[in-house]
Amino acid sequence: MRPALCLAAMSCLTLPALAEPVTMSDAKQALADSGAEAMQLAYNEGNPAISGEIDERAFEAQLSGCTGDTLSCVRISLSACLPLPGESRIEALEFVNDWNSGAKLTVATAREDWLGPSACLRYSANLEGTARFGPDDVILWRIDLEDFGQLIADGGTGAAMADLLDNGAP
Numbered sequence: 001m002r003p004a005l006c007l008a009a010m011s012c013l014t015l016p017a018l019a020e021p022v023t024m025s026d027a028k029q030a031l032a033d034s035g036a037e038a039m040q041l042a043y044n045e046g047n048p049a050i051s052g053e054i055d056e057r058a059f060e061a062q063l064s065g066c067t068g069d070t071l072s073c074v075r076i077s078l079s080a081c082l083p084l085p086g087e088s089r090i091e092a093l094e095f096v097n098d099w100n101s102g103a104k105l106t107v108a109t110a111r112e113d114w115l116g117p118s119a120c121l122r123y124s125a126n127l128e129g130t131a132r133f134g135p136d137d138v139i140l141w142r143i144d145l146e147d148f149g150q151l152i153a154d155g156g157t158g159a160a161m162a163d164l165l166d167n168g169a170p
Contacts, residue, residue: 021072022133024048027061034138048073055142057082057149074127078141081111081120082152092117099148106144121148 022030028039028050036059039052048071050061059080063073084092089112096108096119109120123141125133 020132021065021067021074021127022063022076023070023072024050024063027063027076027133030134030138031061033135034142036138047071054080054138055146057145075124076127076133076137077122077124078138079120079122080145081113081118082149083113083115084110084117084119084152087117089117092119095119095151099151104144105140106148108148119148119152121145 024041027048028041031039031050031052031054034054036052036054039050042049042051044062047066048063050063052059057080059078062077062079063071063075064077065074066072084095087095089110092110096110099108099119099121106121106123109122111118111120121141121144123137123144125131125137127133
């Protein structure tokens with residue numbers, strides 16, 4: 001009787017799904033399912049890369065840790081850069097530091113473009129362990145990207161960022 005109970009209990013346990021490496025076509029489909037448009041496929045230093053537009057913003061998806069003939073990859077990074085009009089390089093750095101001090105799924109970086117400073121937002125997924133990449137990941141990145149863009153539109157490093165840090169939401 002006891003072995004039967006043990007077997008029944010073990011069959012009720014659900015194990016986490018195993019991770020699945022992502023291919024360029026899988027990533028492109030997840031992005032398309034989440035509203036990405038005008039996508040172009042390329043290779044960056046041998047790794048698959050996808051560029052396009054989502055919510056009228058240019059983005060880039062970089063896949064890495066790729067193996068095999070199909071280039072199945074265990075890491076993917078989604079990024080988009082937005083201009084910071086009227087901000088200095090120091091203000092851009094302060095803006096991204098403030099963003100990164102919050103509990104976010106994304107990481108912000110500042111860079112100097114030929115039109116002036118911009119802030120980039122990156123979402124990275126490591127597909128080792130139990131993680132899988134799909135439209136849900138893209139949606140989470142898009143939510144942060146929308147908040148990020150709204151903060152920039154509201155004045156970037158000023159009162160909008162202070163409100164975000166005080167209230168936890170824009």
